[in-house]
Amino acid sequence: MSCVYFIPYNSDKSLLKRIVEVFKRAHFDKIFQKDDIVAIKLHMGELDNTAFVRPIYVRKVYDFLRELGAKPFLTDTTTLYRGSRGTAVDYLYTAMWNGFDFAPIIIADGLGGASGLEIEVNGRHYKKVKIAEAIANVEKMVVISHFKGHEVTGFGGAIKNLGMGCSIKEGKLSMHSNAIPVIKEKYCTGCRKCLLVCPVDAIHMDGKLAVIDEDKCIGCGECIGFCPFNAIKVLWNASFTSLMEKMVEHAIASVKGKQVVYINLLMDISPECDCYPKSRGAIVPDIGILISDDPVSIDQASFDLVRESPGDYRFFEGDVRNKDKFALIHTGIRPEIQLEYAEKLGMGERKYVLKKVGRD
Template sequence: PFLTDTNTLYLGGRSNAVEHIETAILHGFDYAVAGAPLIIADGLNGKNIHKVTINRKHFSEVSIAGDIAAADSMIVLSHFKGHIAAGFGGALKNLAMGCAPPEGKRAQHNARPFTIADNCTGCASCMKVCPKDAIRVVAKKSVIDQELCIGCFECLHACPEHAIDIDWETEIPQFMERMAEYAYGAVKEKEGKVGYMNFLIRITPDCDCFPFSDAPIVPDIGILASTDPVAIDAAGFDLVNQQQGYADSLLASHHHPGGDKFKGVHAQTDGYRQIRYAEEIGMGTRNYELVRI
């Protein structure tokens, strides 16, 4: 067995295999600790790619990291949490982004145009994180070159004034569908050979790719295991929403049991869309039975 990950689309310590492995070791993912080697599945610079034919609405084929495609089987470990564009991140998002090289991550995001509001202060926070140098500051206001923009959302994450926006009603549902199709491609050649574990522990409002964490939005729930990525995410989604939300977190609304906690953080995003679409394209079923062990 081996541990694996893929290189990121955004800049930072996981954008190439050398720095990625160094980062992993610093966080305890060392052979001496884990008892298994770490392989960055898409190679040194994300060029180890395997094409998988899927013939779905958005993609006829998808790019999957070569060493993930070559593996006989896979256990997918996912931290369940909120996400600004996907609503939440679980097994489906982990498959889609975690198994894709930067080329595949770019194809999934591809959301634009991003717009800059008048409250932009020209602080250049967005410019510093843009992986394609598509942003510059002109007359104390950021300007996005839409031709260079790859729709990675990094600028939207970074803006302290929340001055960057996108058409949430059209672009984000399509992003979730593209993500589900990549998840489908990641496991298409491994039928019956993939298991999933979702960790509903320290359920934070935003993605783990952020360079910081925040207070959980609900109490810890536990760990789910399944062979169905749709069912495990549906169960996780329901379990989170059954909780009483923490008032002293970023949860702005829907605190009551039964309220959509992820909409309580990111009101513009319907995270359940990724689950529905994954079921539509044959990845699994939203029906599940919880067996406590």
């Protein structure tokens, strides 16, 4: 059974000090040696979102790794949709604005989200998947995840941070959609920018309108982030089950052969993911921080702690203690699919021992 360390939010000591304490107690500090290049994988928040991982926790981990002599950097990948993180440049502006200006940042999938390395998974959906290059190339990682609700996976934690967050655009498109992108004719201005970025010349102009040739398109998704008028859309039509299973297969590939420590922050647990450019209240009171070397155990423990919590009156009626709050908010989704499939593929264990650190 895997061990998950639990630092309650209402702790007798600073949570920041407790993080370092757990690293030492669990001997995770021994993983990170002098001159090791370490990827700190996190979601640095969409512009105008306010629930994403607070920089102060990331800074503490970054500083501690530096004290150990390692060379950490912050990393994430570009988004499939064209928001404030659609290209590496957009993402860097957003990351700085959101407070991540204390460490080197590498957007792992390159300028347009196409830079990845193939890794074998032999799963139900893929034999191989492409993982963002800067992540595929490191041997050690700390994965810091904001645990919160998610509109298509029920919740998002470590597995989602890896599976969706370490894939290149092509992988994200294939997880989210069963079809290639389409042009929204009313928004297309005929600027031709998408023609320049398409790696296989799958786009041509028909008068002033861009047209995607379905036979040529390889579904890389690059054109989506580069269209200045948001005129290329994804058909978000994948089933929840297939999306979660595909996400798990990407997650497994992203950590294959690596030594990884996972930190889940159970605070500001918003109903939706950090990709929304807005603020939402928390569905439960802040719970604390979990740390483990097992991504399945840490997500299962996070899920259980949210289920055991009382719900916030703004989201729930009556007593919802011991009820799956994510399923209540995102009806029709069964969030455990990702945990079950990850365990089935040997990514980790759903059974865990929770070790509380410090006093409430």
